[in-house]
């Protein structure tokens with residue numbers, strides 16, 4: 620399995636590639652804009668070119684983006700729904716122009732009605748976005764969630780329902796997050812729980828839908844439904860489950876990117892020395908994979 624990280628785009632989108640190279644990443648995740656704002660200026664053509672060249676030279680694969688946290692495809696509020704779909708389409712456009720594999724997105728938060736109604740609204744929103752952009756190469760990567768609050772997508776059944784409503788569209792892939800799995804109640808910390816989790820995943824969704832893993836340990840225990848990432852090995856997962864993922868033949872064609880906490884204000888955006896926390900987490904994963 621390939622190992623990488625979420626990297627900042629501070630200073631320009633192509634700077635994320637420089638950071639990935641500095642940290643010896645094999646895969647990369649980025650935000651293609653400020654994740655806490657609805658709108659962003661279009662990507663500058665020279666930045667897009669520099670980014671694409673850099674990715675190719677560094678052989679980063681895959682590269683994905685993570686959509687803004689403001690987007691809620693499950694909302695029933697018309698204005699928020701329109702804004703969410705428009706911003707989601709913009710995320711897809713940006714990812715497509717950068718040549719990314721896909722846009723990782725949390726399915727949505729159910730602010731009114733039943734979970735089934737929320738799942739239906741999510742599927743319809745994705746359908747609308749894909750209908751407006753029929754020629755995309757980039758995929759929609761639905762992320763399984765920890766189930767905090769009223770977020771949807773914490774059960775494999777939720778993801779299966781959305782996929783079914785979209786007639787199994789080949790433009791939809793799945794992102795699994797090791798922290799979210801545990802928090803949502805899938806006991807991947809134990810060997811038997813890991814086996815059970817993936818036999819369920821195979822039955823409901825299928826390994827061929829999986830496109831990427833987020834590798835994060837969890838600050839909260841199994842079934843807590845709280846989304847708090849911890850450094851690899853320091854949380855309720857520990858090292859053993861990461862070894863299982865990284866050496867599992869079913870996943871050897873995939874990548875795992877970390878979304879663990881960075882060192883605060885590390886070099887204030889300069890790109891000269893790697894962040895010690897990222898180095899530690901990446902080296903931990905690599906040593907589990909390679910030894």
Ligand SMILES: [Zn+2]
Pocket residue numbers: 762796833878
């Ligand atoms: Zn994640």
Ligand SMILES: [Zn+2]
Pocket residue numbers: 796798799846847848
């Ligand atoms: Zn998370």
